[in-house]
Amino acid sequence: MKTDFLRLAQQMMQRMRTLRWWGIATAIALMIAFPSVLTACSGQPSNASSDNQIVVSILSDPKTFNPALSTESPNVFNLTFEGLLDQNPMTGEFEPHLAESWEFSEDKLNLTFTLRENLKWSDGEPLTADDVVFTFNDIYLNDKIPTSSRDILRIGAEGTLPTVTKVGDRQVRFTMSEPFAPILSSIGLEILPEHALRESVETLDSEGNPLFINTWGISTPLSDLVVSGRYKIDSYSVGQRVIFKANPNYWDAPQPIVEKVVWQIVPNTDTTLLQFRSGDLDVTSVSPEYFSLLKKEEDRGDFTIYNGGASYGTSFISFNLNTGKRNGKPLVEPYKSKWFNNVNFRRAVAYSLDRDRMVNNIYRGLGVPQDSGVSIQSPFFNENIKGYDYDPEKARSLLEAEGFYYDDQGKLFDKDNNLVRFNLITNAGNKIRESIATQIEQDLEAIGMEVDYTPIGFNILVDKLTNSLDWECHLLGLTGGNEPNSGANVWAVDGNLHMFNQNARPGTDPLTDRQVSDWEQEIADLYVKAAQELEFDKRKEIYDRTQEIGSEHLPFIYLINNFSLAAVRNKIEGVQHSALGGPLWNIEELTLSTTDSDLKE
Known part of the structure; x- marks a missing residue:
């Protein structure tokens, strides 16, 4: 499918391939353009593997488990939720996720998505076109809900928002008031479960605000969270760690080799370095002050430092x-x-x-x-x-x-x-x-x-x-x-x-x-x-x-x-580090090898 929008994205990528900085080829990765978010880290989040898990270090606790309300990075949603489409960080091509295909009308005012068959939420309930319509009309486009996503969907001088309608059991149409160049880059927002959240959207507090604004905070029982991503949150200990476990109802079978992802909450980058050097972490961003030290330890520590070129952001x-x-x-x-x-x-x-x-x-x-x-x-x-x-x-x-x-x-x-x-x-x-x-x-x-x-x-x-x-x-x-x-x-x-x-x-x-x-x-x-x-x-x-x-x-x-630098244990195979995607963007393709250093009493 070659629309003007796709050609525009590909043209952007072609121009990207010509950029160089200080002789280092910049990464040509292009991710879906989510709204800008505040970053707590100066590089990519860290990660680590032991047996069939990867451990990641972050500086602070998650602020929310509600993707519509999040303004910070890193956050849990790249693992726990998906949108209709995504963009490959290495090729820049738009790729289907919850949607299997999409098509523009000739006048570029209508964009119709067709969902995959038999999609499910993590609780086993069907994920349908109704969820997509609910997500956009009742959450992202709802002016009573303070979400950054609405700003990137505004169209034209009047700031109109797309109209989202169900046109079939698996089809959803976005109708725009005028052609909107960044529509594909803006529409890959996390889809949310209507059956779990509609009541919180429709019920107002004493000040007339939807209860949704305070729904799915970090104190929410994890059994109440319903997700669509490759992983779901298995446990969360405040100030210690977040553990993600493979979602058995994820649409893309088989289950990933990496069955668990562990985020260690380490509020100090010096401590993060110590944990990586001791083997407690398998991936860490490499800050400039530690680059020379870690570069000397690559062979002994059995890891590789990847350079994705100048960082985005x-x-x-x-x-x-x-x-x-x-x-x-x-x-x-x-x-x-x-x-x-x-x-x-x-x-x-x-x-x-x-x-x-x-x-x-x-x-x-x-x-x-x-x-x-x-x-x-x-x-x-x-x-x-x-x-x-x-x-x-x-x-x-x-x-x-x-x-x-x-x-x-x-x-x-x-x-x-x-x-x-x-x-x-x-x-x-x-x-x-x-x-x-x-x-x-x-x-x-x-x-x-x-x-x-x-x-x-x-x-x-x-x-x-x-x-x-x-x-x-x-x-x-x-x-x-x-x-x-x-x-x-x-x-x-x-x-x-x-x-x-x-x-x-x-x-x-x-x-x-x-x-x-x-x-x-x-x-x-x-x-x-x-x-x-x-x-x-x-x-x-x-x-x-x-x-x-x-x-x-x-x-x-x-x-x-x-520069985007990440150190990754060599036991993690299949890494394609990029400045936009980081070292684990293709986690579903990663494999974990077993070495002598893995064997412990």
Whole structure:
């Protein structure tokens, strides 16, 4: 089936194959474009095998077992749920999953999926077209449910959503108001069970919100979870581990060789390294600080370090630009809000950050400076973005031109005599981010700013960015891919991850006095326009402009793009590591060999 949409994806992949960085061929993997999510880790999640299981290390507990409400990565849903289709990380081809086929109408306004026969949920109930219709109409497209997925499905200037209808026992049709270029990249969302969740969607709490918003949290009895993926959650011990077991009702028989996946919760990357070196983990992301050490141990440790090229995603700092108030109280202290909303203040910060020093000292040369919210490897990346080279003198000049001044001790004050001091948060346990935060603290102190650096738990951090909105500056990352529309939830002015100026979510107290700037609205409008454009070159021009505006106004001050490195025990055979898919994306094809080192009393 060769539609314009598929040809567009293949054209993207062809352009990807020409990209090189520092002589290392970038991975040409292309995954389904889920909405951008916050990342707790600086690389791929780790994994390990013993007998017929693989053990994976993650930094923090899962935040939710409800895929529609998730905004963080890693999460459990790649193992436990599936969508209608997926995209092969190595070839970029769309592949059927719950659907066996799909077809566009001639005018590109209708997309019809045909489900596989005899699909089942993990509890044995049939998985049908009714589940697909329920998932989209009652959950993802329900404006009472705060899901990031809705933002990437909005179509055209009016932001209309597709109409989803059942047209046969196994057929579901998506009808669009106009052709929508990223539809295949946007529609592979997790399908959810109607029989298990409809009551929670239709029942409202005392404030008129669906009970679904609090359904399938991490305290939910695991027997209540109904999934469609290759694995289901077998056990969960808070702060210790999540164990996944093969789902006997999964559609793609036979059962995988890897019968169990174990996620060890290790809130410190140093401890993760120790566990991998001792053999307790079979796969781990390789951070730059440990690359040389692990490279020397490859033969003795019987593992291989895979390089997937430059990682997808972004790392950045961002200031809270929200001028809003909640219950009459400003989210940000008004005098600090004036600093943060001054574009030259943000530019001064950008000029003061020595990113080359970050690459050399923190990333050990295994990374490159980043200047755009679009991944370097994406065919939509704007190579002409100049960025902000390290120039502390220019930073000082910009600040002084805006009325800031220095006292005799070199400390920076605003024109109202307020000391420039703010709090910087990042997630605790991620050593790379903690090192970057320490350098940022030093770099900004060199231009007179006082930074109170505070590492906090990842789930607490996510809550601050999405619910309480109580923060000043954060250091974080977002997932990325080739299709920029996967970040529509970040750039839409009311998007679910528009974190630098986040609107109140459903179920939280509303905001007053929140303002949206002209440039902010322009980026949002351009994202809409790009999704309307089917021709690749014209789409790229539009996305180029969004990156130019982002670089000019700096809602995110981008930092470093690291290389995607993973160490995998050689007993795991069939690994095809890629920057997008990671080392275990083809887990159903992996086999586990038995060696002498596996034998224990």
